[in-house]
Amino acid sequence: KAGGTREDELVTGGLDIIESETDRLSQLVDELLDFSKLDAGRLELAFSLVDVPRLVQQIGILLSPRAARLGIKLHIHSDPMLPMISADENRLRQVLINLLDNAFKFTNEQGEIVLNARASEHEVVICVRDTGSGIQEHELGMVMKKFYKGKNSPTGSGLGLSISEEIIRLHQGRMEMDSEQGIGTEVRIYLPIHHENGREI
Ligand SMILES: Nc1ncnc2c1ncn2[C@@H]1O[C@H](COP(=O)(O)OP(=O)(O)O)[C@@H](O)[C@H]1O
Ligand SMILES: [Mg+2]
Known part of the structure; x- marks a missing residue:
């Protein structure tokens, strides 16, 4: 018919x-x-040299249809001079997609999400920021715990952030989170830049 x-x-x-x-x-x-x-x-991590600007760019391309569908602005920016880092590229991609998935989940139409990569002296800093619901101060200390999910979380296992933090820890890195209710959330990942014979690898 x-x-x-x-x-x-x-x-x-x-x-x-x-x-x-x-x-x-x-x-x-x-x-x-x-x-x-x-x-x-x-x-087990499979380490190789990772080009963070390229990875960040790929993720931007992957997620831009979702941003468009939800009416959210997705900005991707990375310092083109970033040194290569030693990392498990698939696991790092998984972490960034996890963080962006949260950003999408807790941000309304017309909100903004920024994925940014820059370098400090010894680290590459990758940051995911959103203008979403934010997290109450008393909850912020708990969200990285395994199985913790907020009342406002429609889907998910409550494992995303704890898995992400653990993966970053296995890279000798660390993850930090700032959030303000009604303003938004920022998660930063710090990954060490390895030096060999005084030179960046
Ligand atoms: N970008 C964000 N904005 C607001 N709340 C967030 C954000 N990311 C995480 N959270 C809070 O942290 C909780 C835990 O996140 P996560 O471990 O990814 O679990 P899940 O996504 O399965 O709920 C979420 O349920 C939510 O309450
Ligand atoms: Mg999640």
Whole structure:
């Protein structure tokens, strides 16, 4: 039959729900698997030299359709002179996507999200900032704990931030978070720049 009948619409709607629920479940399974590996000390990183500006650029391309669909401005910026760092590129991408996923989840239409990479003397600093709901002061100390999720969190396992922090820790780095309710949130990742014979590698 040509055109959209009521039945077609129901089928399409059903398929959309199945698709988003499958995504949600597969994300949950991935997070639980990562969590149990981390918990058992079995998560192994595959280090290589990573070009952070290139990675940040790729992630921007990957997420710009979502930003457009949600009416959120996504700004990507990195210092082109950043040194290469030694990292597990896939795990680092996972962390950044996790942080951006949170930023999208807690930011309304017309909000802004910034992904920025810069260097300080000994570290590369990658920062994800949003103009979303923010986090209450008393909650801020808890959000990185495993399984902690805010009442306002519609989806997710509450594992994203704790997995991310652990992955960054395995890189000898650290993760910091600032947030103000009603203003927004900023998460910063600090990754060491390795020096060999006095030169950056
Ligand atoms: N960008 C953000 N803006 C506001 N709240 C956030 C943000 N990122 C994280 N949070 C809070 O921290 C909690 C834990 O985050 P996370 O570990 O990623 O779990 P999940 O996304 O599964 O809820 C969230 O449930 C939310 O309450
Ligand atoms: Mg999350």
